[in-house]
Amino acid sequence: MRLTGLASGMDVDSMVAKLMKAQRAPLDKLNQQKQLVEWKREGYREVGSKLITFSNTTLMDLSLSSSTQAKKAEVSGTAGVLSAAATGAASTGTLDISVQKLATAASTASATGIGNKPGSTLISTLSSETKITINKVDIPIDSTDTIDSMIAKINNSKEAGVTAVYDPASGKLSLTNKSTGADAQLSFGGDILSKFNLAAPTSGQDAQLTVNGISMQQASNRFTLNGVEINLTGTHSAGQSSKINIVQDTDKIVENVKQFVTAYNEVLSSLNSKSDEERYLKYQPLTEEQKKDMSEDEIKLWEEKAKSGMLKNDSILRQSLTDMRTAIMGDIDLGNGKKINLADLGITTGTWNEKGKLYLNEDKLKQALAADPEVVSKAFGSGSIASSGSGQTYEPTDGIYTRLRKISQSSLESMAQKAGTSKTNSDLNASFIANSLMGVELRDLDNRISNMNSLLTRKETQYYKQFSAMEVAMNKYNSISGSLSSFMS
Template identity: 25%
Template sequence: MASGASVSGLGSGLDTASIIDQFMQLEAASQTRLKSRQTTEKAVLTALQSLNTKLSSLATKASDLGKPAAWNTVTATSSEAKVALTATSAAGPGAFAVRVDQTAATHRLELASTVGMSTAGTVPTSVRLDRLDGSTPLDLTTDGTLKGLVTAINDPANATGLRATAVKVGTDAYRLVVESSASGAEQDFTLAGTDGSDLLGGATVRAGRDAKVTVGDTVVATSTSNTFNDLVPGVTLTLAADTPVGTTSQVSLTRDATTATSTLKGLVDAINSVIADIDTQTKVSGTGTRGALAGDGTVLSVRDRLLGSVFPGNGTSLADLGVQTDRYGKLVLDEAKFTKAYAADPTAVQNRLTAAGSGFVTKVADAAKRASDRVDGTLTSSITGRTTSIKRLDDDISAWDLRLELRRTALTRQFSAMETALNQMNSQSSWLSGQISSLPSGS
């Protein structure tokens, strides 16, 4: 703190400002200890918060992997490039043949007459659209030109469900093509005058159609588009629009052991990252240097529970699946061993990983959640306690600031009064000396 106003050394010749500063250093010793303790508490709090964030992330990851769908990884392959497949976790292993009987198509009209784009009177001022589905026909208002009819059909406000295109075939000569926005056999429609007369010389029609495939020898499936959702559970098949009729694809659905291994490795790596963080923060070196969380029993118990997750609790381990601890207290995964075990019996492996109460993934999720739960997690409680302690130290340090300020003011006043008194005494002494020296000397 800055020193208050004083008359340092005015009468005594002493550096009273420095003397006051030294007194204040002694007075502030208690506050200095509080600040040192606060610094330590903040370091602990930062370490706890960082660790808690990692554990929360680990809990989420493990919880997601505890769901059976996370391990039902199936790879779908097709022998034909124009027959594409995707598989979800609902798919199971299998194999079958798919023959393409027809692809889906939109319903399309190609009008016969060639007319100018803006020539008046080439189309009726009112054109009737009938969707042939029992709904009320829609009458479209035009300005009597081809351009006006195209605009009316494509206007979103009319909600025709059609696309109209004027195709240029010569100098200011156009033919109208209209097709449904969606494919499928039920997308058929007609365009005519409101009196039923042909529009623009009548139309060549390409009827809309559904896509159709045969699965195996006799099972026929249809779709209004070229995509067959859940053709079999969890499998979507999509045909290229130009797939030739009769194309036959051999479909294979196989368990993906590689993805399952990668998934488990990601969890093991996440656990080891948390353990490494704990080891760093709780380390005590030979020179006496201590991590911020050294000796914290709560943190060390979290480490023990994470490592203990590889033991189901029935006297067995996961060593035969390639999951175990090494001599350094970290988890290791023998990827080749796990891949082999998963390929041999994926269901059994999945059960050992996700079984309630005893599964490796389940136990990891429980250990991480017990520590990081935002309401009653063990680390969460420690963080709350440290935060409260730091707030209390803040208040104590602030109280000491006021106390020291008052003490400095008092010392400054005392030394200033002393200097003033000494200065007055020195002045009187000088005056008396002058008076004495001015007296006549005796003969």
């Protein structure tokens, strides 16, 4: 605690504060410079988050064969016997299927139950045994277990792989394998289960069917054949069958292309917005002193202006935009001297001031698909991207999705090196890489700010010492003056 101005009557604290205000100007500049670097780095992270989502989620999903070569299964013939869904691996054509038997699971049930006993009945009242065995898996039973909790333990045991059902009215228990098929047999043992008088288990059986004249068996009623997911729900009468016709799902392919156009335009708009955002140079980051004289709304409005344009004309963003637009409008080399362009599929750009925004003519795309069902797969889905995802340039043979993913990964690599942003994590709160160029710059600023604070602390102490010395001198002068006055009087 400083006691100042007692002899001089001066407001020393105020005078020191005014002297220090001028001294703090370089420190304010350093803090403002640090804030600008942090805002710019956050801007990179925001852009990076959008590119990661675009590349690693949207484009990755759209590049799957189920998107570029979407098929659908049309079922005809006897109703209620089967359903089907085509995957991207399905080939166009027809499957003629006749189902003779459905796959069943091995099961057992009580011949006579334990009588009318509620599920809250303790197992210990039925047997002193401490385990049951189902499909060679031991399930422990303790003194607090009831019938209901035993049923829950059975059903929750993945290793046992059965479904248990108990009827308290009759006291009967049933066990059914979760897996169907002739190989999935059921076994059980132990004194507890013997109390329920379970019958010998019936064997499971495979589904039996004929597909395009070939007899086959399936352990499950759900299986995939020729890229078609089939679910058997009934059997055919003699001489009957169901037909599964695999055709191209043009509507889904068009919808996926529309989804791409929308996602691409959103990313393009975001990059253009950041690159073109106005920079207001007269709005610098506020100092703590400046904030004291402003309301929260005033501070918010000021900082919105101060943050604006952090990435204006940024070289990384500009390069990304140029590469993306070039990749979109460039020809895709199909080999054998054949090439294709997105314009052939009805995808074009707008006017120059829309800066590369894409538009889709659905009718033209459908016409292209009618002429060549694989055209979208060729134009969008060809090519591959290395698992490292960095330092890659696209090839003329790469499809649009691969090109844009490589461009995105290259941009993310550049931002990681410069700003320390993540190349894989789209979280806006993800930590920065410390040894990036901007990370090193911020550490240097922190050191300079720390040194400046130490210097200012010493300077402030010096000022107070000087004023204290003045106070001591004035006290002495006042003492001498008083003594002389007393002597003269």
